Amino acid sequence: MAAIYSLYIINKSGGLIFYKDYGLAGRMDTNDSLRLASLWHSMHAISQQLSPISGCSGIELLEADTFDLHCFQSLTGTKFFVVSEPGTQHMENLLKHIYELYTDYVLKNPFYEMEMPIRCELFDINLSQAIQKDRVAYLGR
Amino acid sequence: MQFFGSSEISPSPPLPTASGNNAHMMYVFNRNGVCLLYREWNRPLRTLDSNQDHKLMFGLLFSLKSLTAKMDPSSVEKGNLGVPQLPGQGCSFHSFRTNTYKLSFMESPSGIKIILVTHPKASDLRESLKYIYNLYVEYVVKNPLYTPGTPIKAVRLWEFQSLRLFEGWRRRRTRERPIKSKGKEALTKLHPSTTKLDLQIRKAFPISSGTEVSYSTRLSINTCEASDSM
Numbered sequence A: 001m002a003a004i005y006s007l008y009i010i011n012k013s014g015g016l017i018f019y020k021d022y023g024l025a026g027r028m029d030t031n032d033s034l035r036l037a038s039l040w041h042s043m044h045a046i047s048q049q050l051s052p053i054s055g056c057s058g059i060e061l062l063e064a065d066t067f068d069l070h071c072f073q074s075l076t077g078t079k080f081f082v083v084s085e086p087g088t089q090h091m092e093n094l095l096k097h098i099y100e101l102y103t104d105y106v107l108k109n110p111f112y113e114m115e116m117p118i119r120c121e122l123f124d125i126n127l128s129q130a131i132q133k134d135r136v137a138y139l140g141r
Numbered sequence B: 001m002q003f004f005g006s007s008e009i010s011p012s013p014p015l016p017t018a019s020g021n022n023a024h025m026m027y028v029f030n031r032n033g034v035c036l037l038y039r040e041w042n043r044p045l046r047t048l049d050s051n052q053d054h055k056l057m058f059g060l061l062f063s064l065k066s067l068t069a070k071m072d073p074s075s076v077e078k079g080n081l082g083v084p085q086l087p088g089q090g091c092s093f094h095s096f097r098t099n100t101y102k103l104s105f106m107e108s109p110s111g112i113k114i115i116l117v118t119h120p121k122a123s124d125l126r127e128s129l130k131y132i133y134n135l136y137v138e139y140v141v142k143n144p145l146y147t148p149g150t151p152i153k154a155v156r157l158w159e160f161q162s163l164r165l166f167e168g169w170r171r172r173r174t175r176e177r178p179i180k181s182k183g184k185e186a187l188t189k190l191h192p193s194t195t196k197l198d199l200q201i202r203k204a205f206p207i208s209s210g211t212e213v214s215y216s217t218r219l220s221i222n223t224c225e226a227s228d229s230m
Helices: A030-049 A091-107 A121-140 B050-071 B126-141 B154-174 B184-190 B194-204 B211-224
Strands: A004-010 A016-021 A059-064 A068-073 A079-084 B023-029 B035-040 B093-098 B102-107 B113-118
Touching: A004 A030, A004 A091, A004 A121, A016 A030, A030 A059, A030 A068, A030 A079, A030 B050, A030 B093, A059 B050, A068 A091, A079 A091, A091 A121, B023 B050, B035 B050, B050 B093, B050 B113, B102 B126, B113 B126
Parallel strands: none
Antiparallel strands: A004 A016, A004 A079, A059 A068, A059 B093, A068 A079, B023 B035, B023 B113, B093 B102, B102 B113
16 A cells, blocks of 8 residues: 555646556556546636635645545646545645655756656656655654 | 434534634535525635536536546546546545635535535534534425425525415415415515414424524534634
């Protein structure tokens, strides 16, 4: 059992630019992950519209029956979200760390085109390390 | 009733853990997306008119449900995204949180959706939602004068039932034709002292009298005290 099931990164227009799964039951097909990402983008926007108080910045945590979805939106509109086991703590820190990795290894990569799918080796390596670390910490807790 | 244990309402609503009014709004939808009840206590920001707002809320819940059903990491067979699902089918969600509010959601097997919007630090409100659902069953579903699928409205129902009762009485007494016009005007024209009549009806029909009113007041009492654990 993994603490994290999958990670999605979507750009400011709702397109999926990065997806990785860590042990799901049943494979998610590429089309489905693209659809889910854009669906999440619109749900995030609608949740801001329905807020009773001004200054809402969208869903941060969605608690479903079998998983939790933690979402972090950067100032530029890129959204990072992880699907994790219900009740997993400290996901905000992990998401912020992933954001740091993104800025360091994706945005600073001269060959990366903005808003396009992420294909950066350094990002992949560092991300898997971060997830591994988180998993170790989770097991240690 | 099988779903939540007993058929009686639990003797007391879930205990509030802190003082203060934390509830913003409440919605009750049926399975067709009709908003049966909408109450708000504290809503400074309004971006849409009420009808659009209800539609948007229902749409959000519907889509979030299909999203969670598709995303469910524990099941292998998930079906296609966006295919309508029966209540209780697939993985659902019970709440989500933003920086300004928390939305708690419950769906009954018959497709009644109860939504409570509260302060983001409110604790798990699943018990409160079940309590509200029990109130709905006791005071709305068991009300013989309530037409399923229509908004829960105290005043209109009350007027209607009193008018009908009064028509019946009048026909029996004076052997007149039934009155064809409906509504408040007809009621006052027939009998100027409706208050007395209302009292009589209330005495004679304790089940139907004002059940809707007691439902909504009990709801507001319960949800205003919706607890949090700050």
